[in-house]
Amino acid sequence: MNRNKRIPAPALALALSLAAAAPAQAGDAEAGKTVFIKCGVCHTLEKDVSKVGPSLHGVFGRKAGTLSSYALYTDAMKNSGVVWDDDTIRQLVKQPRTFIEGTRMIFLGLKDDKQIDDLLAYLKTAQPPAE
Numbered sequence: 001m002n003r004n005k006r007i008p009a010p011a012l013a014l015a016l017s018l019a020a021a022a023p024a025q026a027g028d029a030e031a032g033k034t035v036f037i038k039c040g041v042c043h044t045l046e047k048d049v050s051k052v053g054p055s056l057h058g059v060f061g062r063k064a065g066t067l068s069s070y071a072l073y074t075d076a077m078k079n080s081g082v083v084w085d086d087d088t089i090r091q092l093v094k095q096p097r098t099f100i101e102g103t104r105m106i107f108l109g110l111k112d113d114k115q116i117d118d119l120l121a122y123l124k125t126a127q128p129p130a131e
């Protein structure tokens, strides 16, 4: 009898890389990076680096229209009373001008919920640790 107890190296490497991926997130951040290309025309994920739209660094938990380094918010955004989380960002990217009537964010809208899941996972990679 010659039972081989060694785990083949490629299988081990795969197991380790799976373990390293964040298990709690439904979305795939890597795929979300590709979805973000559409947002990236107007947004960055770098802290306080805004283009036409405000930086989305640390956007989760932010009250809409309150990034102090961005001066171009509409009153519609500032007065919306929205706080950004999975649910509100999903509604915004689906139908910006239905969700925030009068916003300057001109975006056709993402239809695919899986794409939005991936996008949310990617946005979370630029979330600073909770204080």
Ligand code: HEC
Pocket: 036, 038, 039, 040, 041, 042, 043, 052, 053, 054, 056, 059, 062, 063, 064, 065, 066, 067, 072, 073, 074, 075, 076, 077, 078, 084, 089, 092, 093, 102, 103, 104, 105, 106, 107, 110
């Ligand atoms: C054509 C440019 C453009 C595109 C494309 C765009 N946005 Fe925006 N976005 C804006 C502008 C401009 C604002 C500020 C709007 C306002 O004040 O009414 C904004 C605001 C936001 C806000 C609110 C941020 C805050 O500080 O309150 C979020 C969240 C957001 N965008 C997410 C996204 C995501 C995610 C995508 C991609 C799916 C996207 N945007 C695509 C221009 C854009």
